[in-house]
Structures are given as C-alpha cells and as structure tokens.
Amino acid sequence: MNCKKIIALLHDYMDENLPEDLKEEINSHLNECKKCKALFHTYSLTITLTKKVETYCNVTPEMMDRLKVLLHTRLGPNK
Amino acid sequence: MSINYKELKDAELVSKIKQGDGEAMEEIVKRYSDKVYNLAFHLTRDKAGAEEIMQDVFLTVLSKINTLRDDAYFSTWLYRVTANAAYGFLRALSKGKKGMDQGYPNDIEYESTYAYDWSTLPEDILLSDESKTMLINAIDELPESMRTVVIMKDIEGFKNEEIADAMGLSVPAVKxxxxxxxxVLRQRLSNYFKKYAQKDTIPTGTTR
Incomplete structure (x- = not known):
C-alpha cells in the first residue's frame, strides 16, 4: 500500500465498501504514515463541515401562493 | 367517491396529472416544493433565483410530464429537471464569463497541503463565520460536475444511486x-487553516 493508493481508496474506505484485507492494509498504512493519517482526518472533517453549511429554508406561504397562481393559470379553467 | 390524494403514491399522482388532474398536481407540489426549492437554493445560493427555478420546475412538470415513461421515476426526473433549471439560471448569470468547467486544473495538487492535520484545531476556528464563508465560496467555485454531486450528497443527503439516476451518471462516476x-474542498480548507499550523506539527518527507 502506498500513499497514492490511499488517496484513491479513501472514499470507499470511509463508506466501508472495501474487502477486509484491503481495509486492514489501509489501517496499517494509516498507523505508520502521518501524512495519510492527516489526509484521512481532514478529509472526514471536510465532509462534516460541508454538511454544516446546509441552510435549510422552507418555501414560505407567500411563495406557495405565487406558485399556485402560476400553475392554475397554466392548468386553465378546468384546474 | 372522493379520492384521498395524500394517500396516493407518487406514481399514481403522476398518472392522474397526465390526465389533467389539478388536485394531484397540488399534492405533488406539497410533497416536493421544499426539496426542489432547497436543491435550487444550494445550487445557486440565490433565494429569488431558487423561487424562479422552483416555478419553472413545476411548470415543466405540467408541460413535460407526458415524456416521463415510468411514473415510478418521478422524483429522480424532478431532481434532474431542477438541476438543469439551476444550471440554466447560473449560465444566464455568467454570460460573458468563462465556462464554469473551464480553467480548472485536471490534476489536483495534493502535495503542498497534504501533511498538516488541521482536524485538531479548536471548534471556534473550524466553525468560525470566516471559515464557513470560505467553504461556501469553495463549493460555489467547484466545477459544475463536482459541485452538483457534492451538494446533493454532502449537503442534501441524497444516496449515490439517487444522484446517479438524477444526473444520468453511473454510480462509479458519481463516486x-x-x-x-x-x-478540492479539503485542499481549500487546508490552505485556509494552514495559518494556524505550527511548523513542528507538519510532518516532512515525500509521498511514498
């Protein structure tokens, strides 16, 4: 296992999509390679921080009214 | 006999909309307006734009629903329509600017910021307004192909398979x-956080 391979396999490793032997190889590499360990930690945290960017916003009643008017116009007199 | 639209499956509603049933359309709007709006907002970062896109999307539902062959695939079709409408909106905004996928290096340079483990920084630094703004900008600047997938997966929480269906990609391509x-985002964060690094915390040495 080398560092370049770690980068390529990181995604599947985190999704727990790898066969046991490959996982073991990565684990032992991470234990001895500080750079890859740093990559692993910061990659995971990048995902966590990205999730926190979420600003969930609801469609307001006013927006819903505007949408309904628009759709009714398009649907015509028969609704 | 009156129909309880709330209890109908999406596919049943879709089949009714195809026959011009307005109440079925209303139920679909109730079920999906928040999701469509949020996806549009996260792709564009523009509230007014997101409303405009949502309106376009549901108008498209009315005009194009007959092109949907399998009614069970309604939601993935709807998300594809939403993503396409959002791209259209962004393209209109960036007229005259270079294409969104251009000017990005093919090979991401990992090496320069590879080593510093900023994950141990205190939360007030990691979650500061400044770092959040930096990350939002970094997401906005991702090439379109990556940005949509990152937003759908890491912000909106879609499954890989759902993203693949909505984007017309294979699951490996999504991954x-x-x-x-x-x-890319990790590297941008590394560049940003490296000002907090002490020299002795950065391991040296070349990649194996």
Whole structure:
C-alpha cells in the first residue's frame, strides 16, 4: 500500500465498501504514515463541515401562493 | 367517491396529472416544493433565483410530464429537471464569463497541503463565520460536475444511486466526482487553516 493508493481508496474506505484485507492494509498504512493519517482526518472533517453549511429554508406561504397562481393559470379553467 | 390524494403514491399522482388532474398536481407540489426549492437554493445560493427555478420546475412538470415513461421515476426526473433549471439560471448569470468547467486544473495538487492535520484545531476556528464563508465560496467555485454531486450528497443527503439516476451518471462516476470534489474542498480548507499550523506539527518527507 502506498500513499497514492490511499488517496484513491479513501472514499470507499470511509463508506466501508472495501474487502477486509484491503481495509486492514489501509489501517496499517494509516498507523505508520502521518501524512495519510492527516489526509484521512481532514478529509472526514471536510465532509462534516460541508454538511454544516446546509441552510435549510422552507418555501414560505407567500411563495406557495405565487406558485399556485402560476400553475392554475397554466392548468386553465378546468384546474 | 372522493379520492384521498395524500394517500396516493407518487406514481399514481403522476398518472392522474397526465390526465389533467389539478388536485394531484397540488399534492405533488406539497410533497416536493421544499426539496426542489432547497436543491435550487444550494445550487445557486440565490433565494429569488431558487423561487424562479422552483416555478419553472413545476411548470415543466405540467408541460413535460407526458415524456416521463415510468411514473415510478418521478422524483429522480424532478431532481434532474431542477438541476438543469439551476444550471440554466447560473449560465444566464455568467454570460460573458468563462465556462464554469473551464480553467480548472485536471490534476489536483495534493502535495503542498497534504501533511498538516488541521482536524485538531479548536471548534471556534473550524466553525468560525470566516471559515464557513470560505467553504461556501469553495463549493460555489467547484466545477459544475463536482459541485452538483457534492451538494446533493454532502449537503442534501441524497444516496449515490439517487444522484446517479438524477444526473444520468453511473454510480462509479458519481463516486469519483464526489471524491474529487471533496479533495478540492479539503485542499481549500487546508490552505485556509494552514495559518494556524505550527511548523513542528507538519510532518516532512515525500509521498511514498
């Protein structure tokens, strides 16, 4: 296992999509390679921080009214 | 006999909309307006734009629903329509600017910021307004192909398979774009956080 391979396999490793032997190889590499360990930690945290960017916003009643008017116009007199 | 639209499956509603049933359309709007609006907002970062896109999307539902062959695939079709409408909106905004996928290096340079483990920084630094703004900008600047996948997966919480269906991609293609997108974001964060690094915390040495 080398560092370049770690980068390529990181995604599947985190999704727990790898066969046991490959996982073991990565684990032992991470234990001895500080750079890859740093990559692993910061990659995971990048995902966590990205999730926190979420600003969930609801469609307001006013927006819903505007949408309904628009759709009714398009649907015509028969609704 | 009156129909309880709330209890109908999406596919049943879709089949009714195809026959011009307005109440079925209303139920679909109730079920999906928040999701469509949020996806549009996260792709464009523009509230007014997101409303405009949502309106376009549901108008498209009315005009194009007959082109949907399998009614069970309504939601993935709807998300594809939403993503396409959002791209259209962004393209209109960036007229005259260079294409969104241009000017990005093919090979991401990992090496320069590879080593510093900023994950141990205190939360007030990691979650500061400044770092959040930086990350939002970095997401906005991702090439379109990566940005949509990162937003759908890491912000909106879609499954890889759902993203693949909505984007017309294979699951491996979704995973590869997601991975590359995350690596780019990680690098941007590393560049930003490196000012907090002490020299002795950065391991030296070359990549094996």
């Amino acid at each position: 590869s774009r997601l991975h590359r997108g995350r690596l």
